[in-house]
Each structure stands twice: as C-alpha cells, then as structure tokens.
Amino acid sequence: MAGSWVESGKKSDFSISNIPFGIISNDKNHLHRPAIAIGDHVLDLQGFAAAGGFAELKPSDALLSSLNQVTLNDFATLGRPVHRTVRKYIQEVLAEDTNMPNVLRDSSVLREKVLFPLSSVKNHLPMAIGDYTDFFAGRHHAFTVGSLFRGPDNALQPNYHHLPVGYHGRASSVVVSGTALHRPRGQILADPTAKPQRPTFEASKRLDIELELACFVGKGNAMGKPVSVKEASEHIFGYVLMNDWSARDIQTWEYVPLGPFNAKNFGTTISPWIVLADALNPYMTTGIANETPLLEYLQEDPGRTGFELSLEVDLAPLSGPTTTISRTSGRNLMWSFAQMIAHHTVGGCPLRAGDLLGSGTISGLNDDDRGSLLEMSKGGKTPFKLSDGSERVFLKDNDSINIRGWAGGEGASRVGFGHCSGTILPAIS
Amino acid sequence: MAGSWVESGKKSDFSISNIPFGIISNDKNHLHRPAIAIGDHVLDLQGFAAAGGFAELKPSDALLSSLNQVTLNDFATLGRPVHRTVRKYIQEVLAEDTNMPNVLRDSSVLREKVLFPLSSVKNHLPMAIGDYTDFFAGRHHAFTVGSLFRGPDNALQPNYHHLPVGYHGRASSVVVSGTALHRPRGQILADPTAKPQRPTFEASKRLDIELELACFVGKGNAMGKPVSVKEASEHIFGYVLMNDWSARDIQTWEYVPLGPFNAKNFGTTISPWIVLADALNPYMTTGIANETPLLEYLQEDPGRTGFELSLEVDLAPLSGPTTTISRTSGRNLMWSFAQMIAHHTVGGCPLRAGDLLGSGTISGLNDDDRGSLLEMSKGGKTPFKLSDGSERVFLKDNDSINIRGWAGGEGASRVGFGHCSGTILPAIS
Structure with missing residues (x-):
C-alpha cells in the first residue's frame, strides 16, 4: 500500500495500514x-x-x-x-x-x-468496559512463575494444557495509558515461617508489571448461547496492549483459594488506540505449541494462536535514562483469543460489547524477553540493571513503564499500538 | 409503626417498615x-x-x-x-x-x-451492575467445604481470619429472580485418578446453589481513595438475596490457580427488590465470632457482622410439592459488608454505584441449616430427602430454587426480600 498524504516522514505505529x-x-x-x-x-x-x-x-x-x-x-x-x-x-x-x-x-x-x-x-478509555477477564495464555510465563513457586515438575496445573485458564478481573480500575497510579497498600505476610502467621499492613514492596495483549469484544452473545472458535473472530472488535500491574506480596497472601483480588484491582492500564481485528489478523501466526489433544470445542488452527508482533517494555526512573528491559514477541501465546472466547462462553456466559479479555503475561524463556519483573528478577532474588547502572528487582516510586508493540515493517505497512504507559506514584496514605 | 392503607391482610415481606x-x-x-x-x-x-x-x-x-x-x-x-x-x-x-x-x-x-x-x-434488574464481587464471609460454609476437600485441620486457609477473602465475579450474567437458566456444560475431570488426566465435555452433574446476601453500592469512591469501615455504611444503597449457582464438577477442575470461572459465570440470580440500608440496618447483630486480632483498617463492632434475618431455601421439582430444604440465619457471617468494602478499596480500587458485593454462602453447622447442596449432601455423597420422598444430591433438570429472607415480625414491622427464584432448564446444546 502507498502511504498517506498525512503521514510525516517519521516512522509511525499509525500508518495507513493501521487506522486504529x-x-x-x-x-x-x-x-x-x-x-x-x-x-x-x-x-x-x-x-x-x-x-x-x-x-x-x-x-x-x-x-x-x-x-x-x-x-x-x-x-x-x-x-x-x-x-x-x-x-x-x-x-x-x-x-x-x-x-x-x-x-x-x-x-x-x-x-x-x-x-x-x-x-x-x-x-x-475507548470503551465502557462491562466485564474484564484475564487469561493465562502465555505458557512460558505460567511455567516460569509456577517453577519459582512449586518447582519445574509441578509448575503447571493439570488443567493448563486442556483449557485457557482465566479469571474475572476488575473493570472499574482499567485506565487509559498515561494515568498515574499509586502504589497500593495492603495485607502482606512479611515472614511466612513465623507461627502464628501475622500479616502486616504496608505498601507493596514487590510491585510488578504484566505485559499483555487484550481484545475488546464487539458483537456480544446471548446468555446460554456459546460462541464457537470459528465464530469467535466475528466477535472481536480489536486489540490493545495492557499492563496488568500486580502487587506480588499482596497476591501471595490473599490469592488462596479464590484467586488474585487486591493484588490486581488497584489498576490495569491499556493503550488508547484499538487496532481493529482486520488490521492485526494478517499477523496471526503459530504460537506456543500445545501437544495435548483438545476437546472439540477448543480445537483451533495452530497457526492462529500467536501474533507476529514485536513487544517491548521500557522502564524510566523519575530522572535518568529510559531502559528497554524486555524485547519479546506475540508468538509467546499458547491459546488464541478465539479459544478464550469459546471457552468463556461454553457454559452460557454472555459477552457484551466493551468486554475486555486479556491474554495473560507474554514472556519468552530467556533473560531478556520476559513480560514481568518477577521473571526478570528470578522471583525477586536477582536484580537486573538499568542503563544508568542502577538496579531494579521490582518497581520503585516514580518509575514509569511504557509498553510498546507493533507488527509489519517501518513504513506504510506498520501496524502498531503506540504507548501503554503509566507511572507509579508513592503509596496512598 | 401502624400499618398501611394499602397492605392486605396477608403477611407480606413488603410492610410499611420496608419500602424496597x-x-x-x-x-x-x-x-x-x-x-x-x-x-x-x-x-x-x-x-x-x-x-x-x-x-x-x-x-x-x-x-x-x-x-x-x-x-x-x-x-x-x-x-x-x-x-x-x-x-x-x-x-x-x-x-x-x-x-x-x-x-x-x-x-x-x-x-x-x-x-x-x-x-x-x-x-x-434493579441496577446496571458495573462490577460484581463475591466474598466468602460465611465461615461455617468455608469450614465445612474446606473440611470436605482438605480435612478439618486444613479447612481454612491461613488468610481466612485476617481478611474477607473475595474474588471478582461476572456481572453480565447476573439475572433477576424468575429468570430460568440452562444447566451449563463444560470441562469435567470424571476420574481424577486416571493418568494422564483427561477431562470430558459434558453437562454439569453437580449443579449447586449458594444462598447469599448481597449489597448494592450507592455512593462510589475515587480510584486511590480507600473507604474506611466507619465510612462504608454511607456507601451501601441496600441489600438483595442472591443465589450464586455453582457447577461443582466444573469448578473442581478449573479453579486452580486463579479461582472459579465457568463454574459460576453461567448465571447468578438476585431478588428484585432492594431493601434499603435504613430498613435492614436495625437488624444488624452479632455474627460469627472472629478471635483473630485484626489489622486496624478492618476493625469493626462485632455486633455489626451478622443480620437477625431468617433465610429459607425451597426446592420444587417440575411436578411435586415444594420442600423447604434449609432454614438458616443471617447471623452466620463473620465479616460485615463494611469490612468487605474497606478491604476491597484499601489498595485504591474504585467502587461505583451499581456494584454488587455478595457475602458468600450463608450456612449453619447443622444438617438443616446449610446454604449449599454440597454441604447438605456431605460433598455429594449422602442424598437428602424431599417431601414427596424423592431424593437429591445436586439439582435435577427443571428443579426450581426459591430463596426467601425476612427480618422483623409478621405484621407492619416485617422487612423481607420476597423471592430469589430460578429454574434449571436442561443443558444448552
């Protein structure tokens, strides 16, 4: 495609091939x-x-x-x-x-x-979000984090390869890129070995990011009417980048047995421009292989679970240069959004226009392609370096995170998301 | 208070003391x-x-x-x-x-x-529901169900007495009393001992109810601005009864590690008339004692965690008489709604008008005062009898459940909820 008479000479995520x-x-x-x-x-x-x-x-x-x-x-x-x-x-x-x-x-x-x-x-915010659901389709992330907690032999739960595990998130705290968030305070078990266990109330010390891709639902489905994998693509309006900020210390204490709650619901950031399904679908590609035979309602073309999508995470302290702390790929997904929709609706749950479905954290298996600081710092144990020589394990106050992602080339074929950014302000008092 | 010139001679949940x-x-x-x-x-x-x-x-x-x-x-x-x-x-x-x-x-x-x-x-539906959160404040339910799965010594997780455990539910499938629901189909692990584990896709065989009380939020809070226990009552608009239908076989397989998903999101029924906070608050009373010292942000008058509220569950097969299968009390709660709101917002999560907060299942510790069939049937092992001599473990197709609840006397002082009812239709195909 030729260019647009509007485009400047600079490379832009918003080429004429995109139109988000x-x-x-x-x-x-x-x-x-x-x-x-x-x-x-x-x-x-x-x-x-x-x-x-x-x-x-x-x-x-x-x-x-x-x-x-x-x-x-x-x-x-x-x-x-x-x-x-x-x-x-x-x-x-x-x-x-x-x-x-x-x-x-x-x-x-x-x-x-x-x-x-x-x-x-x-x-x-581009949509009024009815319900927000977050999946766990980044197998490498699930495996690495599971290994940290339970060892590699028990890293993934028995259901992991059979269904796209997901949970209901909080819609009211989804904010658009550029919105600053306060570090959350909450219950934290500082010493899990002490008996009896006594949580303290403090600001999260293990504040993390999660790099995700998310889709917005366009066409809904009626209650009791499941959507098949094949039909699902007609229900997807488009895609955004997402940062599912996570307070790991709050999460560890609170999440049994019903899942993450205050560790996540203090804020989730999305990029402002919705890349339409038609613009991104040409970049669908083979994701992470799943060798497990799937039930019929989840069967999908393996060439449609990932995206040929470059993803980067920048960290910028209040003063000091920006460091790109991760370069990863949309190929690092094991379930397609169509599979997520088919699974979400198979019991009859209605989706509505404006519902947001997150992929789960997108990570590779190398040191430099992780989607969360928990992985980059090996469970919070090994600091990683920023370009000015300072170190991070988790986020410090006034750190800004900017997630970027794009498919296609550098010119009129580029389909990108712009920025998904946010700054962590000191804890609310 | 004297009566109303409208009230009939019949005892009614909607006396002049109520005005839902x-x-x-x-x-x-x-x-x-x-x-x-x-x-x-x-x-x-x-x-x-x-x-x-x-x-x-x-x-x-x-x-x-x-x-x-x-x-x-x-x-x-x-x-x-x-x-x-x-x-x-x-x-x-x-x-x-x-x-x-x-x-x-x-x-x-x-x-x-x-x-x-x-x-x-x-x-x-009386409100447009933004987000729906379900808590787990019925300690007897949590203990009994935990005992069934992990034995009485490990029934409750270490966090249980320190914070009101809750999770984000699905708002789009909350329906008003009288709405029929299809039995959900989903992934079920019929034989957990077989290796490798292979789920099948089938209609839930362990379809259950959960008797709950729920509150609707009136006044919201801004993101980053927690609501204290003391302030919380000003944020409560009123109360409804809730039936959090649950497919136990789907739940068992799917819920690790992120919590219940398709086991719950096929439908949640609420009673249609919102009993205002002013009408129900006079019936606040001592709930289940919590001996654990609480962090300051959760400290509450122990006389305000329960409600002097009679609760009953009726089961009616398609043909055949109605059986009251449970008679329990709103006293069976260990956390107040004010504590739930304080905890929900303590990390900065915004609540909005129309948000729905469920109490969790309200059960006693006796055979006849349980809020779920899982408890009544001792984990699905011991059938209980209906008045026509037939038996149930979980719900059969075309069974109707009607939850009722009321405070006060029988005349002009009665404050009741009317019906929270629903019928289970055969599985969606």
Whole structure:
C-alpha cells in the first residue's frame, strides 16, 4: 500500500495500514468523541461525519449515531463488516493515491477543523468496559512463575494444557495509558515461617508489571448461547496492549483459594488506540505449541494462536535514562483469543460489547524477553540493571513503564499500538 | 409503626417498615421504571412523581430525574440521606394514620394509574451492575467445604481470619429472580485418578446453589481513595438475596490457580427488590465470632457482622410439592459488608454505584441449616430427602430454587426480600 498524504516522514505505529480507533478530546472541544490515528495526527470522526465526510459511503443512521458517542461501544456493536467498510473508506480518504473526491485533502478549512496533531489531544478509555477477564495464555510465563513457586515438575496445573485458564478481573480500575497510579497498600505476610502467621499492613514492596495483549469484544452473545472458535473472530472488535500491574506480596497472601483480588484491582492500564481485528489478523501466526489433544470445542488452527508482533517494555526512573528491559514477541501465546472466547462462553456466559479479555503475561524463556519483573528478577532474588547502572528487582516510586508493540515493517505497512504507559506514584496514605 | 392503607391482610415481606425499591414494567407500559413494593402492590414512582406525588417533599431536579431512569443507579448515587428522606415520605403517603395531604389515598384516578397489584408487574434488574464481587464471609460454609476437600485441620486457609477473602465475579450474567437458566456444560475431570488426566465435555452433574446476601453500592469512591469501615455504611444503597449457582464438577477442575470461572459465570440470580440500608440496618447483630486480632483498617463492632434475618431455601421439582430444604440465619457471617468494602478499596480500587458485593454462602453447622447442596449432601455423597420422598444430591433438570429472607415480625414491622427464584432448564446444546 502507498502511504498517506498525512503521514510525516517519521516512522509511525499509525500508518495507513493501521487506522486504529480511539476516544479523544482536545482544548477546543472537551467532549469525548471517536477518532482514528494516522501518522502523527488524529482524525476527529465526529467532526468529519458532521461535515459530510462519510457521504460517499452512504452511511447508515446507526453508523452516524455511533460516531456521535462518548465511547466506541456502539460502533463496536455494528460488527466487523461495518468496521471493515469504514476502515477501508478512511484509508481511501487518507491515501496518497486516492482517486475519490476528497473533501478532507482538498479543504484546508475542514482539515483545520478535524485533523489534529496527536500531541494536542487527550485520549480517554475507548470503551465502557462491562466485564474484564484475564487469561493465562502465555505458557512460558505460567511455567516460569509456577517453577519459582512449586518447582519445574509441578509448575503447571493439570488443567493448563486442556483449557485457557482465566479469571474475572476488575473493570472499574482499567485506565487509559498515561494515568498515574499509586502504589497500593495492603495485607502482606512479611515472614511466612513465623507461627502464628501475622500479616502486616504496608505498601507493596514487590510491585510488578504484566505485559499483555487484550481484545475488546464487539458483537456480544446471548446468555446460554456459546460462541464457537470459528465464530469467535466475528466477535472481536480489536486489540490493545495492557499492563496488568500486580502487587506480588499482596497476591501471595490473599490469592488462596479464590484467586488474585487486591493484588490486581488497584489498576490495569491499556493503550488508547484499538487496532481493529482486520488490521492485526494478517499477523496471526503459530504460537506456543500445545501437544495435548483438545476437546472439540477448543480445537483451533495452530497457526492462529500467536501474533507476529514485536513487544517491548521500557522502564524510566523519575530522572535518568529510559531502559528497554524486555524485547519479546506475540508468538509467546499458547491459546488464541478465539479459544478464550469459546471457552468463556461454553457454559452460557454472555459477552457484551466493551468486554475486555486479556491474554495473560507474554514472556519468552530467556533473560531478556520476559513480560514481568518477577521473571526478570528470578522471583525477586536477582536484580537486573538499568542503563544508568542502577538496579531494579521490582518497581520503585516514580518509575514509569511504557509498553510498546507493533507488527509489519517501518513504513506504510506498520501496524502498531503506540504507548501503554503509566507511572507509579508513592503509596496512598 | 401502624400499618398501611394499602397492605392486605396477608403477611407480606413488603410492610410499611420496608419500602424496597425495584425496577418494573407492566402490560400497559413496557418502559422500565422505578417502583416500590407495599404489601401485595407496587407504587410506580415515575408515574407518582409525574403526577406531583412528591410535591410536599419539594424534590430536587436530581431526585425527579433519578425516578425517570430505567435503573436505580442514579437514585442510588444520590446518597443515603436522600434515600432516607424519600423512604420516610413514601411511608407517610402509605401510612394508615397519615396526617399529610394525601393525593394518592384520596384519588382513585391516581391510584388506578400508579398503584398496581404486585402480580401484574414484571421485575427487571434493579441496577446496571458495573462490577460484581463475591466474598466468602460465611465461615461455617468455608469450614465445612474446606473440611470436605482438605480435612478439618486444613479447612481454612491461613488468610481466612485476617481478611474477607473475595474474588471478582461476572456481572453480565447476573439475572433477576424468575429468570430460568440452562444447566451449563463444560470441562469435567470424571476420574481424577486416571493418568494422564483427561477431562470430558459434558453437562454439569453437580449443579449447586449458594444462598447469599448481597449489597448494592450507592455512593462510589475515587480510584486511590480507600473507604474506611466507619465510612462504608454511607456507601451501601441496600441489600438483595442472591443465589450464586455453582457447577461443582466444573469448578473442581478449573479453579486452580486463579479461582472459579465457568463454574459460576453461567448465571447468578438476585431478588428484585432492594431493601434499603435504613430498613435492614436495625437488624444488624452479632455474627460469627472472629478471635483473630485484626489489622486496624478492618476493625469493626462485632455486633455489626451478622443480620437477625431468617433465610429459607425451597426446592420444587417440575411436578411435586415444594420442600423447604434449609432454614438458616443471617447471623452466620463473620465479616460485615463494611469490612468487605474497606478491604476491597484499601489498595485504591474504585467502587461505583451499581456494584454488587455478595457475602458468600450463608450456612449453619447443622444438617438443616446449610446454604449449599454440597454441604447438605456431605460433598455429594449422602442424598437428602424431599417431601414427596424423592431424593437429591445436586439439582435435577427443571428443579426450581426459591430463596426467601425476612427480618422483623409478621405484621407492619416485617422487612423481607420476597423471592430469589430460578429454574434449571436442561443443558444448552
């Protein structure tokens, strides 16, 4: 594909091959509204639609209404054929070599009204999130963390290769990239060997990240109506990067027998721009092999469990240079999102537009490709170095984490997520 | 308190001391709208407000707007002082001995418009539920079930007496009383001793109930701003009964290490009428004693952990008489809802109006006061008898469960929940 007349010379995650959707506001207009990102600009879709920008598409009332909302839930609900048509149309409008009458390229007045520098807008949560579910599909992460706690022979539970293990997370504390979070305080068992066991109340000392990919549900399913693996792709609106911040010391004490709770629910950060399923699906690839024969409802093409996706984690102290502490790959997943959806719904659970499904931590098996500090520091025992020579085991106050991810090349084929970033403020008091 | 001029002679959960809030529609008006229940009638609050019924109260615009919504979220957000004022006003309107100008009692035209027989209305979910959290505060249940799996010496995990253990549940599958549910299908490990372990895909054979009390959050808290035990009561809008249906065979296989998932997310039933905090709080009482010294943020008056609340569970096969299979008490709780809220928010997690917090299963320690069939059948091993002589271990297809609960006496002081009922349909195919 040729480039866009909007793209700058700089390499951008938001090439014309991408066209990710988000919710923005800016100084001139505080109303939250849909937009797409292109190069180092955003196109305000509400303004563009109001100016008749979609006229050539003969848009339905439902589509126009969906672009007039403060979240993308209505747009997501319209279904993948509509998303496909709208994305293609916007690509036409933005293409260097477009042949269609182009009200945007040819009108400086309209460009002024609806095309803003990316740096001038504020991103908001793109969807109203109904339920958030987090899976555990990164087998290398599950194995390494399991080994730390139970040894390599018992690292994975017997169910691990038979079903995509997942749990219900907290939707209310999902925040958009750039939101600062306070270090959580909670119950911690400082000395597990002391009898009787007496937890203390303190700020987490083992504050961690989890690098994840997540999908947003577009089309829902009715209660009692499971979605098959084959149907599932029609239910996926698009993808974001996610940082599932985790307080390991709170988690260790609280998580038996019902799973993680306060160790996770103080905040989960997602990237603001939703990369549509059509943009990312070409990069589906073979993930981590699962040799276990699967029940029929979970059978999937092994070439569709991973993504040919570069993933990086940057850590930046308050002052001091940024260090890329991990470079890993979307190939490090053993279950596809379609399998997660099939499993989630097989007992009848309804998914709704705006539901968020996380992959679980994406890690490789080497020192430099881990998705959590728990792995990088070998269970909190071995510090790793930052580029200024300082060390980390877990996060310090005022550390910022920035997760980045992209597929494709460096030019007009690049499909990236931008930033999923957050700073840890001192503990709440 | 004297009775209401509306109450029938029959004993009713919805006496003038109660005034529970719900969302209704009826044949004449399909719009979902707020109402209260009184005796065997409901008062349509939208219609009543539109007719100027609240004029004497000098209602705020926010109050009038909240009565014009399809859920009670806006009303809940107004806060307990407003709920108190509105409930008292409605009690005045309905009281036998009221002195105030009474447009409802004195106008048959208005009564016809806004006062309907309970049997003529349809109840809907009273709140849009953002997040649903389920706790585990019924110590007797936790102990008995833990004993079944790990023996009495290891029944309770070391954290149990230090914090109200809870997990995030699934909000999208919370349904209102009267909604039928299909038996879920899922992965089940029929023979845990076989090597290698091979799950099968089948309909749950160990389908259970969990009798719970739940609270709805009214006032939320900002992210990073914990709510103390003392403040927590201002955040509680009111209470409902809950049946947390559970597929034990699915649960056993799936729940390690992240907690229950498909075993629970196929459906959770709540009673339709929210008993306001002001109506139920007079029945707070001493619950199950906790001898463990608590961290300061969880310290609570031991007289406020339980409720003087009668709870009963009825089982009715498709044909055949109804059997009351359990009679238990709201005293069987070891953590107060205020403690649950304090713990839930202590790390900074935000609660929002409409969030639902379940108590966990409420059981006694005797054969006839259990809140789950797992306990009644001693781990599924000992059938219990129904009144027609038939037996149950877990639920059969077309069994209906009806949970009831009430505080106070039998007349004008009774504060009850009505029904929390549901029928299990054959497995989805």
